[in-house]
Amino acid sequence: MSEWDTGPEDEEAGAVMKIVGRQLKLWREAAGLTQAEFGKAIGYSEESVSAVERGRRVPQPEYLHLADEVLGAGGRLAALKEDVALVRYPKKVRDLRKLEAASVELCCYESSVFNGLLQTEAYARALIGSRRPFFTPREIEERVAGRMARQEILNSSETPPIFSFVQCESTLRRPIGGKPVMRRQLERLLEVGQFRNVDLQVLPLGREVNPGLSGSFSLRRLKGGDTVAHAEVQHLSRVISEPPQVQMLDMRYGSIRAEALTPRESLAFIEKVREET
Numbered sequence: 001m002s003e004w005d006t007g008p009e010d011e012e013a014g015a016v017m018k019i020v021g022r023q024l025k026l027w028r029e030a031a032g033l034t035q036a037e038f039g040k041a042i043g044y045s046e047e048s049v050s051a052v053e054r055g056r057r058v059p060q061p062e063y064l065h066l067a068d069e070v071l072g073a074g075g076r077l078a079a080l081k082e083d084v085a086l087v088r089y090p091k092k093v094r095d096l097r098k099l100e101a102a103s104v105e106l107c108c109y110e111s112s113v114f115n116g117l118l119q120t121e122a123y124a125r126a127l128i129g130s131r132r133p134f135f136t137p138r139e140i141e142e143r144v145a146g147r148m149a150r151q152e153i154l155n156s157s158e159t160p161p162i163f164s165f166v167q168c169e170s171t172l173r174r175p176i177g178g179k180p181v182m183r184r185q186l187e188r189l190l191e192v193g194q195f196r197n198v199d200l201q202v203l204p205l206g207r208e209v210n211p212g213l214s215g216s217f218s219l220r221r222l223k224g225g226d227t228v229a230h231a232e233v234q235h236l237s238r239v240i241s242e243p244p245q246v247q248m249l250d251m252r253y254g255s256i257r258a259e260a261l262t263p264r265e266s267l268a269f270i271e272k273v274r275e276e277t
Contacts, residue, residue, distance in 0.1 A: 012094075018055035020080050025053040027071045042066040058084055099228065099239070100153050105162040105221040107253050109203075109212050114171050114185060116147050117154060117163070118192055118200075123185045124148070126177030155195060163198045166253075166260050168212065169205045172273045179277055186274040193267045201260040202269050211255035219246070219253055 028038045028049075035053070036046040044063065051057040059067075061081040068077035100106060108115045113127060124147045128140050135143065153160060167189075175182050193200040203212060217231045229240040229249045240246060261269055 013058070014055060016083055017052075017058060020059070020084060021053040021055040023080065024059075024067060024077065027067070027073055027077060028053075031071050033071075038067075038070065041070045095239070096230070097150055097153070099220050099222075099230070100150070100161070102222050102224075103161045103220040104223055105164070106218060107164040107221075108216075108218040109166045109168075109253060109256050110171055110216045111168045111212055112171065112216065113174070113176065114167060114189070115165055115218075117151055118165060118167075118189060119147060120181070120185050120188050121148055122181045123177055126181055130176070154192065155197070160197050163195075164201075164257070165198070166201045166203055166212075166256050168203050169269075172202065172270065175277075183274060183277045186270055186277060189270050190267060190274070193263065193270070199263045200266055200270075201257060201263055202266040203256060203260040204269075207259050209259055211252050211259065214252075217249055217253075219250060 028035070031038075033041070035049040039046045039049040042063065043066070048057065052059050052063070061078075061084075064081050064084070065078050067073070068075060071077065106117075108117070113119075114123065116124070119127070121144060124144050125140065128135060128143050128147075154163070172186065177185075189200060192198055203210065215231070215233060217229055219227055219229050221227045226241075227246050227250065229246050231238050231240060240249070260266070
């Protein structure tokens with residue numbers, strides 16, 4: 001039964017979990033159960049119960065359902081899963097999902113790995129698992145789940161955003177996770193490239209002009225008309241909203257697309273690489 005700690009820097013998650021933990025504690029005490037007795041009744045350790053009640057761990061839906069049943073809460077505790085779902089993933093993932101949900105168009109250039117919205121679960125796990133210092137197994141699963149959840153936006157509604165992805169050819173050649181993982185990853189690109197709201201392009205290594213040498217970035221054109229950019233390097237993730245910087249990255253993205261293969265040429269190129277993998 002997996003749970004994970006909320007980070008001390010994540011104020012939003014901390015506030016939600018304190019409220020959830022307080023409600024669980026009040027119902028447990030009203031039932032006259034100690035933490036050890038309650039934990040035994042639902043199959044969790046006393047330490048886990050304490051961590052949840054102190055707002056230090058996010059309970060799984062199963063925890064809340066069992067608590068509701070044992071404490072006779074009549075569905076009130078089980079309903080807390082909706083609040084918990086809002087903070088189940090890391091803050092960076094939640095922030096990106098909010099931006100993506102408010103976007104009408106997303107433009108992404110990647111120079112080293114496949115964009116998170118395009119990654120298969122196996123590729124994401126291999127990539128996240130290669131991080132140094134190591135993530136714990138629980139942290140790896142948390143981050144993989146968050147990355148997969150973000151992908152719902154690709155075709156989750158009748159009018160999903162428009163997506164433009166440009167991948168440097170190097171990302172197709174770098175065998176992260178090994179050949180079977182990469183082969184399936186390339187097949188996933190071919191699948192997504194057929195979506196009506198997705199343009200997928202490859203920037204060949206043989207181009208004499210490469211406007212993307214400064215690294216990966218993305219643009220999100222919001223429903224209100226504004227555009228924001230996002231850049232990530234090492235462990236730093238930054239949303240860029242200053243108009244001059246956004247404009248510069250917007251112009252750069254246009255230049256990158258101009259140097260890339262067309263979407264049709266790109267799918268043919270990806271298929272060729274897949275056959276070679």
